[in-house]
Amino acid sequence: MGLWEGQQIDQIQQQFPIPYDHFFNEPHLYRPTGHGESYSELLERTIPAIDHILAEHKGQQVLIVTHRITLKVIMSYFLGKQLHEIRGMPDIHPTALCKIIMDNDVAKVELYGDTSHYRE
Numbered sequence: 001m002g003l004w005e006g007q008q009i010d011q012i013q014q015q016f017p018i019p020y021d022h023f024f025n026e027p028h029l030y031r032p033t034g035h036g037e038s039y040s041e042l043l044e045r046t047i048p049a050i051d052h053i054l055a056e057h058k059g060q061q062v063l064i065v066t067h068r069i070t071l072k073v074i075m076s077y078f079l080g081k082q083l084h085e086i087r088g089m090p091d092i093h094p095t096a097l098c099k100i101i102m103d104n105d106v107a108k109v110e111l112y113g114d115t116s117h118y119r120e
Helices: 009-015 017-025 037-054 068-078 083-088
Strands: 095-105 106-114
Touching: 009 017, 009 037, 037 068, 037 083, 068 083, 068 106
Parallel strands: none
Antiparallel strands: 095 106
C-alpha cells in the first residue's frame, strides 16, 4: 500500500483523493503513492504463483489464504474479467470464502465471497 500503510482512511482520502478514488473505483488507473503495487503488478505477481501452486498440486485440494484485494484480483482473473471490471464485482469481506474448481485446466468459480459461516 506504499505510503498508505498504517494511515487512517480519512487521512488517505484527504492527502491522496485521486489515487484513493482510483484504488476503489478505477483499479486499472491506480498507481501507488510511494512504494507499493498497482493492480497490474499485483496480477502479474499473483497469477504465476497461483499457476505454480496448481501445477504442483494437480488433482489435489489446495487452500490459499490472502488479503481482500489480492483475492479480488485472483477471482477476477478466474472469472475472465479485466482490471477495469473489478470495480463492478461484489466486495469480498474479511474471512469470506471463494472456491474454484479446476477441471482439465478450466476454472469454474463455485463460491465467491461466501460469508455463510458468519454468525448472526
